[in-house]
Amino acid sequence: MADVLHEEDKLHGLEGMDKQKLKDYWAYSVKLTIYTLIVWAVVTYGCAAIAGSLNSIVIFGFPLGYYMGAQGSLIIYVWLIFNYAFKMNKADKDYGVEEEE
Amino acid sequence: MASVGGKSFLDNLGKIYAIYTGVFILFVIALGIGESMGMSNAAIGYTYMGITIGLYAVIGISSRTAKASEYYVAGRSVPAFFNGMATGSDWMSAASFIGMAGTIFGLGYDGLAYIMGWTGGYVLLAVFLGPYLRKFGQFTIPDFLGARFGGHAARTIGIIAAITASFTYLIAQVTGVGIIMSRFLGLDFTIGVFVGLGGILVCSLLGGMKAVTWTQVAQYIILIIAYLIPPTVMSYKMTGVPVSEIMYGQILQKIDAKEKVINADAKETEVRELWKQEAAKLDADIKGLPGSLDAKKADLQAKIAAITPESPAGEKEKLEKALKALPPDAEVAKEKWDAAKKAAAAKSKPIKPYIEPFARLDMKNMLALTFCLMVGTAGLPHILMRYYTVPSVKDARISCGWSLFFIFLLYFTAPAYAAFARDTVLSNIVGLPIASLPAWMANWAKVGLVSFKDINADGILQFYELTIGADAIVLAMPEMAGLPYVISGLVAAGGLAAALSTADGLLLTISNALSHDLYYKMINPQASILKRLTVSRILLVLTALFSAWVATFKLTIIVELVAWAFSIAAASFFPALVMGIWDKRSNKAGALAGMWIGFTTCLVYMIGSRFYGLDIWGIRTISSGLFGIPLGFIACYAVSRMTAPPSQELQDFVESVRIPRGAAKASTHDD
Numbered sequence: 001m002a003d004v005l006h007e008e009d010k011l012h013g014l015e016g017m018d019k020q021k022l023k024d025y026w027a028y029s030v031k032l033t034i035y036t037l038i039v040w041a042v043v044t045y046g047c048a049a050i051a052g053s054l055n056s057i058v059i060f061g062f063p064l065g066y067y068m069g070a071q072g073s074l075i076i077y078v079w080l081i082f083n084y085a086f087k088m089n090k091a092d093k094d095y096g097v098e099e100e101e
Numbered sequence: 102m103a104s105v106g107g108k109s110f111l112d113n114l115g116k117i118y119a120i121y122t123g124v125f126i127l128f129v130i131a132l133g134i135g136e137s138m139g140m141s142n143a144a145i146g147y148t149y150m151g152i153t154i155g156l157y158a159v160i161g162i163s164s165r166t167a168k169a170s171e172y173y174v175a176g177r178s179v180p181a182f183f184n185g186m187a188t189g190s191d192w193m194s195a196a197s198f199i200g201m202a203g204t205i206f207g208l209g210y211d212g213l214a215y216i217m218g219w220t221g222g223y224v225l226l227a228v229f230l231g232p233y234l235r236k237f238g239q240f241t242i243p244d245f246l247g248a249r250f251g252g253h254a255a256r257t258i259g260i261i262a263a264i265t266a267s268f269t270y271l272i273a274q275v276t277g278v279g280i281i282m283s284r285f286l287g288l289d290f291t292i293g294v295f296v297g298l299g300g301i302l303v304c305s306l307l308g309g310m311k312a313v314t315w316t317q318v319a320q321y322i323i324l325i326i327a328y329l330i331p332p333t334v335m336s337y338k339m340t341g342v343p344v345s346e347i348m349y350g351q352i353l354q355k356i357d358a359k360e361k362v363i364n365a366d367a368k369e370t371e372v373r374e375l376w377k378q379e380a381a382k383l384d385a386d387i388k389g390l391p392g393s394l395d396a397k398k399a400d401l402q403a404k405i406a407a408i409t410p411e412s413p414a415g416e417k418e419k420l421e422k423a424l425k426a427l428p429p430d431a432e433v434a435k436e437k438w439d440a441a442k443k444a445a446a447a448k449s450k451p452i453k454p455y456i457e458p459f460a461r462l463d464m465k466n467m468l469a470l471t472f473c474l475m476v477g478t479a480g481l482p483h484i485l486m487r488y489y490t491v492p493s494v495k496d497a498r499i500s501c502g503w504s505l506f507f508i509f510l511l512y513f514t515a516p517a518y519a520a521f522a523r524d525t526v527l528s529n530i531v532g533l534p535i536a537s538l539p540a541w542m543a544n545w546a547k548v549g550l551v552s553f554k555d556i557n558a559d560g561i562l563q564f565y566e567l568t569i570g571a572d573a574i575v576l577a578m579p580e581m582a583g584l585p586y587v588i589s590g591l592v593a594a595g596g597l598a599a600a601l602s603t604a605d606g607l608l609l610t611i612s613n614a615l616s617h618d619l620y621y622k623m624i625n626p627q628a629s630i631l632k633r634l635t636v637s638r639i640l641l642v643l644t645a646l647f648s649a650w651v652a653t654f655k656l657t658i659i660v661e662l663v664a665w666a667f668s669i670a671a672a673s674f675f676p677a678l679v680m681g682i683w684d685k686r687s688n689k690a691g692a693l694a695g696m697w698i699g700f701t702t703c704l705v706y707m708i709g710s711r712f713y714g715l716d717i718w719g720i721r722t723i724s725s726g727l728f729g730i731p732l733g734f735i736a737c738y739a740v741s742r743m744t745a746p747p748s749q750e751l752q753d754f755v756e757s758v759r760i761p762r763g764a765a766k767a768s769t770h771d772d
Contacts, residue, residue, distance in 0.1 A: 004251065004748065004750060004751075005248060005251075005750050005751060005754055006247075006248060008239075009239070009244075009247075009248035009754070010754075011236070011237065011754055011757040011758065011763060012757065012762075012763030013236075013757045013760050013761070013762035013763025013764070014753060014756055014757045014760070014763075015763075017760075017762075022756065022760065025760065026759055029759070032228075033228045033229075036224065036228050037224075037228065040221060040224045040225075044217055044221050044471060044475075045468055045471075048217075048458070048464075048467070048468060048471070049464070049468075051210065051458035051459075052457070052458050052459075055456060055457070055458070058354075059350075060347070060350045061349075061350025061351040061352075061353060061354050062350040062353065063353065063456050065210075065456075065458060066210055066213075066353065066456040066458075067350075069210060069213035069216065069217060069458075070205075070213055070216060070516035071346070071513055071516065073217050073220075073221065074216070074217075074220050074509050074512060074513055075509075077220055077221055077223065077224050077505060077509075078502065078505050078506050078509055080224050080227075081223060081224060081227040081501050081502040081505055082499070082502040084227060084228055084498065085227070085495075085498035085499045085501065085502050088232070088498055089495045089498060089499070092494075092495070092760075092761050092762075097760040097761060097762045098495075098761060098762065099493050099494060099495065099761045099762055099763075099764050100762070100763075
């Protein structure tokens with residue numbers, strides 16, 4: 001029977017947790033994930049799709065369409081991940097699922 | 102110094118690596134002084150290689166360990182910031198360091214697919230996988246598949262996919278090491294490969310993940326210094342401000358203007374016309390196959406037979422060489438001439454603007470490539486594995502951010518590199534008399550990275566008479582900027598660090614998949630820690646030797662294979678891992694179907710489009726994962742719904758993966 005968990009793969013953390021809180025926490029992470037992915041998709045594919053017209057805007061020598069592909073999107077990616085990390089780390093505490101110190 | 106990885110080491114990481122950075126910079130300055138006092142280029146090259154590899158060896162040896170948790174996951178005690186650095190050098194390979202700026206140089210806007218693809222993937226990794234894998238907290242990625250989807254079947258596919266993706270990637274790194282060694286030290290390629298191999302093994306053999314981690318941090322520091330110096334100096338020289346990342350905006354404008362001038366130039370038009378004729382000639386040859394090949398052969402043989410003692414010296418050798426260079430049969434001839442025809446045809450048209458989107462790749466292919474590279478990034482086991490090494494789930498999240506930040510420093514600069522190089526070529530090189538080209542061009546022409554041919558015989562270099570290999574941009578930048586050789590050597594050391602650090606991570610992934618997943622988990626679960634580590638080390642050496650042996654064949658398909666590795670990782674790993682965490686209802690049957698269908702769809706399209714003319718929507722081979730990724734998800738979802746749900750125990754397992762509470766702690770003592 002393959003549908004059992006091997007002893008050393010067993011995980012902890014659920015013991016004594018409030019079911020509703022777990023649900024709310026997961027709903028929050030799903031929401032934050034979706035927001036993050038929407039921004040990610042718009043910055044990557046949205047900007048690339050209209051890069052030609054964005055190029056008519058020139059800032060500091062940079063055509064905007066080119067800039068978004070070369071650097072702008074990267075800055076936003078870095079921000080997205082840190083934003084996600086800080087919000088999730090805070091949510092851990094708010095929902096009482098943080099790691100024990 | 103305290104033992105690497107020990108408590109006092111971990112408490113003083115910042116200080117230790119700050120001192121290390123300072124000493125390294127002093128070392129570069131000292132070499133610079135040496136150069137001004139007459140130190141030879143070869144001596145500088147050997148000093149760089151000797152010192153840096155020696156450094157890695159010291160770290161590697163002093164990180165030796167006999168503990169499984171240290172060998173496999175560095176004791177889970179790597180702080181988020183330093184894991185970010187290690188991931189940065191684990192991730193950035195010889196291709197990122199040496200090749201990427203050159204790709205943008207050649208492809209313009211469309212080359213940015215690599216920039217976005219290889220960074221945007223970290224967003225996927227950060228939200229879909231990294232933190233959850235840390236909560237799961239075992240040793241390898243197949244471990245997760247094995248636990249979540251029960252039994253050996255999922256683990257086995259995991260092992261196969263991990264090894265396929267990592268091994269092709271590894272060969273490319275070892276080849277890169279050989280190329281750098283042979284170019285900068287003048288060593289024979291094969292010897293270069295094996296010397297580099299020693300450098301790789303000495304890092305990982307004794308200390309496993311722990312040693313690899315602390316070496317990778319050291320390698321990151323060297324590679325980022327090496328990468329940033331040349332464009333910074335270039336920017337200062339050309340614009341007066343030493344911040345290439347901001348100043349290349351003006352350069353883009355200059356490039357755009359210069360391209361228009363070149364397109365309007367009469368001599369340039371003449372060259373384009375000649376390429377057009379060349380393409381037509383090749384076309385006729387291809388249509389005339391196999392007769393045209395026989396005719397060429399017969400013609401050369403007749404000329405060789407007609408050679409008399411009065412013929413110019415070297416004439417015979419030249420003709421014999423030309424005869425030997427002819428394709429052996431019509432099929433090879435067709436492929437070769439087709440490629441030549443395409444290249445010639447490309448040179449027969451005016452330059453398309455550098456900043457114009459989709460001028461060289463069409464929009465759907467550019468976006469498909471970006472997508473495959475992103476998903477592949479999030480599915481490569483040697484990267485995912487790094488998130489097992491941080492102390493907590495919280496740290497895993499932050500560490501994803503630091504990883505991308507450290508990668509960002511290089512990728513953010515690559516487009517600047519490309520722009521400065523393109524401007525140099527357009528403004529300062531094109532239009533020069535062939536006789537007075539700068540010395541660096543001749544140097545790189547010797548190793549085949551730069552070539553030029555005065556096809557209209559006017560003694561002046563036109564744009565389309567020049568071919569610059571992608572690798573030449575980063576390697577030749579110090580010379581373009583007029584920097585001393587000590588900086589060229591530094592760039593080589595940086596490229597070596599990039600190749601070695603990636604090779605270390607890959608090698609460890611492969612040997613762990615074999616020793617931990619195959620041997621310990623499936624063949625001999627009773628094996629003692631000592632035995633497991635011994636098996637792992639033996640496999641490490643064997644894998645390294647095997648990869649070096651394969652690399653010595655210098656297969657031309659390697660570069661393509663690396664791109665394939667991304668699509669394979671994307672189509673086979675990513676759907677099953679994501680569904681395993683995000684869809685409680687996914688079960689073993691679904692995961693197996695998903696991995697298998699993703700993997701085979703991807704493989705069929707790759708081989709079909711590369712060799713048999715398979716074509717769906719005009720998607721190129723390099724983006725084969727585009728079909729496998731969604732099909733993998735759909736198959737996993739559908740088959741799971743058609744079969745029984747996973748047991749309550751497994752569903753609870755998924756729930757607990759989703760929350761940080763209860764994660765295994767960092768272990769400073771043994772397990």
